[in-house]
Amino acid sequence: MLVSKVIKRILSGSKMQKIYKIIFKIVGELPKKSSLVVFESFHGKQYSDSPRAIFEYMSENTPNAQLVWSVDRRHTKLFEGLNIPYIKRFTIKWFLTMPRAKYWVNNVRLPNWLPKPKKTEYVQTWHGTPLKRLGVDIKEIHMPGTDTGRYKRNFITESSNWDYLVSPNAYSTEIFTRAFSFNGQVLETGYPRNDFLYNYTQRDVSVVKEQLNIPKDKKVILYAPTWRDNQFYSVGQYKFDIKLDLNRMKEQLGNEYVILLRMHYLISENIDLTEYEGFAYDVSNYLDIRELYVISDILITDYSSVFFDFANLKRPIIFYVYDLDEYRDHLRGFYFDLEQEAPGPLVKNTEQVISHIQAVSKDNDLSVSYQQFYSTFCGIEDGEASKRVVEAFYNDK
Template identity: 35%
Template sequence: MVWSSFDGRFSDSPRALYERLRAERDDLHHVWLVRDELRHTFPTDVTLVTSRTPEAARALESADLVFASSHIEVEWEKKPGATYVQTWHGTPLKTVHWDVLWAPEGKLEQLDRDVQRWDLLLAPNPHATHFLSQAFRWEGELLESGYPRNDVLAAPRHDARRAEVREALGIDPGTTVVLYAPTWRDAEGYDTSLDVPVRLELEQFGEALGEDHVLLLRAHNMVAGRWHVDSHEWLRDVSLTPPDVADLYCAADVMVTDYSSTMFDWAVTGRPLLYLASDLEQYGSVTRGFYLDLWPEAPGPVLRSTEELLAALGDLPAVEQEYAARYAAFRERFTPHEDGHATERVLRHLGLIG
């Protein structure tokens, strides 16, 4: 079995599925594709092969089962009888694949070669089922299972995971943890020569809230490692480690995002959700495009500046009260299967556990 998450991380739904299989069965051989700079984030007993290499292609071509959370960007030929499960990695608010407003010439055709290898596509909710099928022109098997990666958010082990992650990050008890997890801008992701700004004024945050808050910065996988931030007691750049964003969902008390699908996963926690969306119109009409006009019914305030964000963070009980009805409707629509048992549903569907 070969596992791939975001081209070389130990994370996401593939990790949740893998860990459950390792706990239940000892008769399977597992190989993970890895980015070399992230080898230290994998367990020491895992067989690793560098992604996007001839060795990765050979591992994939010998596999009976392949799991991935995104496209595998290496050319390989799936052997007869093998099964490729595409877990994907988020409920789509922004457009995906053939629906995007722009992509580099030939990029979608390249990625589509991977889509043609898929045998099963996972989706977390009816909205995702519809738009992922549309975006990928998918007519194969689809399982609306919920996301295995989110099981930890609903399971009894959430509290223990929360304590472990906060301790590992050196966060004192009683500190309010703010997770900032925005999406990427396509031009920045495809052109690595461009600077990637943090679209939140960090010094303003520190001056206003640094005494009793910690800010966790989680860049999108496409631009991770390209933020350049100064070191502060109240700041942690967690873009590369821990490898799994679910750890940060457990650790945080409030999330700030923009157009990232992290909003849908975060909603499982029921904790406050704020939007810092200074380029909303540009992103929706030029940069990428949206599948729905979420903003009039957003489950949290849509803010245009760091000043507005700091004001909202300063009175979270008022935010929660004002947006309670919207938040409940959002969860009902987008998290109907996030009950802590998605991993089990997927593995049973594949006949891998009894």
């Protein structure tokens, strides 16, 4: 363990990064492999999100394309188990492959030291419709390891490498171009990751429930909160304290419901749910949240972009926003008035959460505000966003 930590420290040092950069530049000058597409999701830690949806579409519809994933060395077993071609990040093979790819498809920022070769086309899908402020729109940064000025400079440097930026709607297009200082081509196509929400089958639902061992007679609540910029252990390792009273929820809802807890990928907590066995399930490491959406009857979230995606299913959403004032006024700030425009009730304690869940069981009609929300944010989603994105960037000639 000590040896591995020393090696990691050496490889992450500034001198090694300079060497990496030089190697990357040299290899990047070699002729491009015109059919090679390299995918990455959440820093190589997942097979998920819009990169996955685009990969799946291309696997079926672009037979001449060479598709490979860039994967964090700690997560290679996932790709091996799924029989998906991959290369380990920052290995010799990676340095000989990544710079020669004609296309990159990613959903988060790449390391700042990594130079994009001139003839590589970078498709940035991003990973959510914005509620909280992004990029240069954030007034003050509270994250560890950076400051406001450096964070914004790094963001602008990264976005200057993007050739295409995928947007799910007109609202996002306006914000993305400003917040990312983006001057490339916006693909306002809907989100590829949401295609599944229009194309899934009841067989898909049954398979996921069986995998998670969820009783067939129980309804499903999905709790998927975001992270807090100022609650952290270290850079990229964030704390999260579940404020829901699971005892009360189990007592009042356990006969009818189970609850799935899906923590944000930046949250490093290990959740012990032993005493809630049969009611609460930790699904933070489940392959892709899209499959959790389709088995869920109700979503509970806060400021996460998951509610924009879940709304495609036209199912009830409850906003558990116990720290709304602090988050809105001090940490991030919002792009629209959540209290006025949210497609569901805003609540601040467990009893209110329980009350609204019980009310959902009696009334499943969508409110006028939810219908308006759907029209604004989900209106161009139709299950074919991946197709539109691929047709825009990939040239197989």
